Amino acid sequence: MSSEKTPLVSPRPQAAPSSGCLDIFRGIFFSSSASNTEEPSYNEKDAQAYNEMVGSASNDALRQGMEQLTISSNSSDLNLSDLWEKDEFAKAVHQAIDAVSAELREISLKLHNDPELSWEEYRAHALLTEYLEKKGFQVQRNACDLDTAFIARAGNSDKVTIGICSEYDALPGIGHACGHNLIAISGVAAAIGLKAAIEKFSLQAEVKLFGTPAEETSGGKVSMLNKGAFENVDLCMMLHGANADVVFPAFLALDTVEVEYFGKASHASASPWDGINALDAAILAYTNIGMMRQQMHPSQRVHGIIKEGGQAPNIIPDYTRSSYTVRAPKFAEVEVLKKRVERIFKSAATATGCTVKLTWGVPYKDILTNDPLARKFEHYMNEQGVKYATKEQQQSKLSGSTDMGNLTYALPGIHPMFNILNLRGEDDMSMGLHTKEFAHASAQYTGHIATLRAAKSLAMTGVDCILDAELLKQVKHQFESTK
């Protein structure tokens, strides 16, 4: 508890231990399921395990609360403890999110049944912005001159601004196989929870929900960042469904490149000596990258395909186009790796007499997980029964890449992954992201409950940053020291 913190609401004088965390956190499971009786419920094992874990976690919190209550009662001003105050905030956040569970479920399924690709998320944009407006947010559609981006804000002051991101683009052929329908509602839920706390307790703060398009292809967040959307935002957080619970995900930084070789066409039999073979250049590059892999660190990746390799076998190809992705755990490593592959692309042109054109894409940086924010989120997930492996164990699993990484280089942030496959906190490696199976799981009710559970923790993390000036200071200090 920070000495700088000023209590912003009156403590509850009649607060009795039995109305503390235990009831609130036990309520999560029952209230959510009760409001959606038409849904196929989770299996018995899930329900039992979840309630047992929630029960024991809350008992710890309750005990802690009683200790703090005793200390507070002995003091002269009789202020109730931090925890009791937060208890009220948690109640407001949890109740606000539970109250919209059925509506969010409907939105999630609509998005799932109607997947839209990057930059084409028009119906998702309309659905989400309309809903947020109905819920009392000020909504800016087509934010940053991007057709499918939005910014929704609520609150009464920009003293502290908490940013949350939603994503809603899908994948070609396999729809919401990355579960962005769940990410969309996780952001909406967290924003609704924060809005409820800000308004109920007249907190000097605002929440901004960023609707960020095209995460799967070309970084809507990067475009929004470059256009200043995140200026004056103190921190930004988002959630991502997965097959495990992870607060410290190891996302790789990446960059992409289109490689075009320009040669000269000629008859492949009558006058091959007159030609300059652009396919030879593409093949040389592909092969030399294969050779380079032996000298690459195992955590780095270079992978590519030839998209256009010529028109006909009897014509020396005068043009080829390949596409490569370069990844490494840290963005600085990607910069080094880029120089190595650039040498290969250029040398293949020299060797064949072609010219080469390299077009680099939008780089995705790795995630700089903000430690104080992550620990807060972890704490609130623990209270809801979710346990985590150590930070080192979590970071040892390499993952994909995300444009959220760029935001975490620009302002403090976290990108926790939450398990949508079961509520018991058990890793389930039977399926991964970007598979048909994961697309199916993203529409199941278990995933919905897991999403709201994580959104509650994210909202509470935001509430803590509003209330606790010392925490916000730590968050910013840690950001400055790691970027």
Ligand SMILES: [Zn+2]
């Ligand atoms: Zn994805």
Ligand SMILES: [Zn+2]
């Ligand atoms: Zn994703």
